[in-house]
Amino acid sequence: MDKTLIVTNDFPPRPGGIQSFVHSMALRLDPGKVVVYASTWQDGAEAARFDAQQPFPVVRDRAKMLLPTPRATRRAAQLLRQHGCTSVWFGAAAPLGLMAPALRKAGARRLVGTTHGHEAGWAQLPAGRQLLRRIGEGTDTLTYLGEYTRARIAAALTPAAAGRMVQLPPGVDEKTFHPGSGGAVVRAALGLGDRPVVVCVSRLVPRKGQDTLILAMPRILREQPGAALLIVGGGPYRGELERLAERTGVAASVVFTGAVPAAELPAHFGAGDVFAMPCRTRRGGLDVEGLGIVYLEASATGLPVVAGDSGGAPDAVLDGETGWVVPGGSPELAADRVLTLLRDPELRRRMGDRGRRWIEESWRWDLLADRLRRLL
Incomplete structure (x- = not known):
């Protein structure tokens, strides 16, 4: 170059x-x-x-x-x-x-x-x-x-x-984000034990859909009483999300970590059984998800993903293979997909394995950096 x-x-x-x-x-x-x-x-x-x-x-x-x-x-x-x-x-x-x-x-x-x-x-x-x-x-x-x-x-x-x-697009460091990245340590530190865990890693802003997951939790808990929602990240929406969890009656099942150092993010992904971020488009299309690198990082970690349909988020999911895309802002449909995954360990393993292979085939940083070098 x-x-x-x-x-x-x-x-x-x-x-x-x-x-x-x-x-x-x-x-x-x-x-x-x-x-x-x-x-x-x-x-x-x-x-x-x-x-x-x-x-x-x-x-x-x-x-x-x-x-x-x-x-x-x-x-x-x-x-x-x-x-x-x-x-x-x-x-x-x-x-x-x-x-x-x-x-x-x-x-x-x-x-x-x-x-x-x-x-x-x-x-x-x-x-x-x-x-x-x-x-x-x-x-x-x-x-x-x-x-x-x-x-x-x-x-x-x-x-x-x-x-x-x-x-x-951005790449994923497949050597940093991988199955066995330390999720058990995070679970132990947060007192999650062997509970079913839905993890969401993102900034806390309305577009990302953490509120949709909180609203989905009552239904999830009816079928999976021990389930926990692990919300990783900081942002201006945290206070509203905490109040929503209280009003919805699920505060005891929602864990907020706050901002986490980058080096600890792979282990926090690994603490989940399912990754979910049902993002939605806001402000007449001006507030939209460009891609959603967190879906790819979750796939690299071996997790199935539940994504929202905002903007380019579906580009980061092989729908039906590495996870599913749901309408953003629908707690009912988000709960449907999360529960399907929580009740079926073999499905989780199969989707997680497919996601890991997809990252290795198409989303590694070295492949994408080589593309940039050629452009320059």
């Missing part, structure tokens, strides 16, 4: 899925051919410590939100020339891909923009469609997560730009 300037507003230690995606990809590129230009972080000392541990240089802009302003674009062009970069990878195409024409003038030969769920939302708004069209024309390639995001974003592009789109 050419020496590449990664321009991104999404980079650790800022938390989030896009941040993890960009960092994981960057680590799998040749460190001698990577320079990162990123926004600053609220804790400058934490960012400095993080940057010092990276195998490539990280240059922080003074802005907490990196936008394609004239000043930031000039800085990106300066870094491009200073480090001898001839390719640019925009960690999120919108809005930073608007820098593309200026960076091409500064010497970039290849410009690649990665799209995520939010660009699919932009594509539904007149102003957003116009900006995406400009980004598509300015870059050589726009990547997409799955068929849902491709179709939405392509509709906003010129036919030529849409024809240049390439799939580049």
Whole structure:
């Protein structure tokens, strides 16, 4: 690959899925051919410590939100020339891909923009469609997560730009997420013992559907009285979820872990018998699931999954093989699928095994990083 300037507003230690995606990809590129230009972080000392541990240089802009302003674009062009970069990878195409024409003038030969769920939302708004069209024309390639995001974003592009789109989803580290990842230790620590456990790992926000799982619990408990719902993650919706569990009468069967360090996530997946996150689309299609990497991490861990039908979430499930997709916001249908899995250990094993094979065949980081290298 050419020496590449990664321009991104999404980079650790800022938390989030896009941040993890960009960092994981960057680590799998040749460190001698990577320079990162990123926004600053609220804790400058934490960012400095993080940057010092990276195998490539990280240059922080003074802005907490990196936008394609004239000043930031000039800085990106300066870094491009200073480090001898001839390719640019925009960690999120919108809005930073608007820098593309200026960076091409500064010497970039290849410009690649990665799209995520939010660009699919932009594509539904007149102003957003116009900006995406400009980004598509300015870059050589726009990547997409799955068929849902491709179709939405392509509709906003010129036919030529849409024809240049390439799939580049996040990958899964199959050596980190695997059966036997330490779930028994987590169960013991949380007092779950050998109870049937439905686990959900995600940020606590309304779109993810933890409330749907709580509302499904009364029915689940009628058939599986010892069942527990393990909700892993932090977020602004936690208080409302705790109050919902109290009102529904299932608080004793719902365990909230709060935010969990990344290194401990595989064991928390492994603590479950079934993974469920019945996500739903909100705000007229603007708040939508781009893909749902947690479904793939659960599959890598050997769990069957129950996913919601929001956005690109179905792209992360082989429906009927690695799990099922249910309408988001339906406690009844979520309970149906969860109970089917809880009562049938052989079905859980078969779906979990198929999910593990699918990850090894199609979703490994090394396969996807090689695709990015070819684009650059």
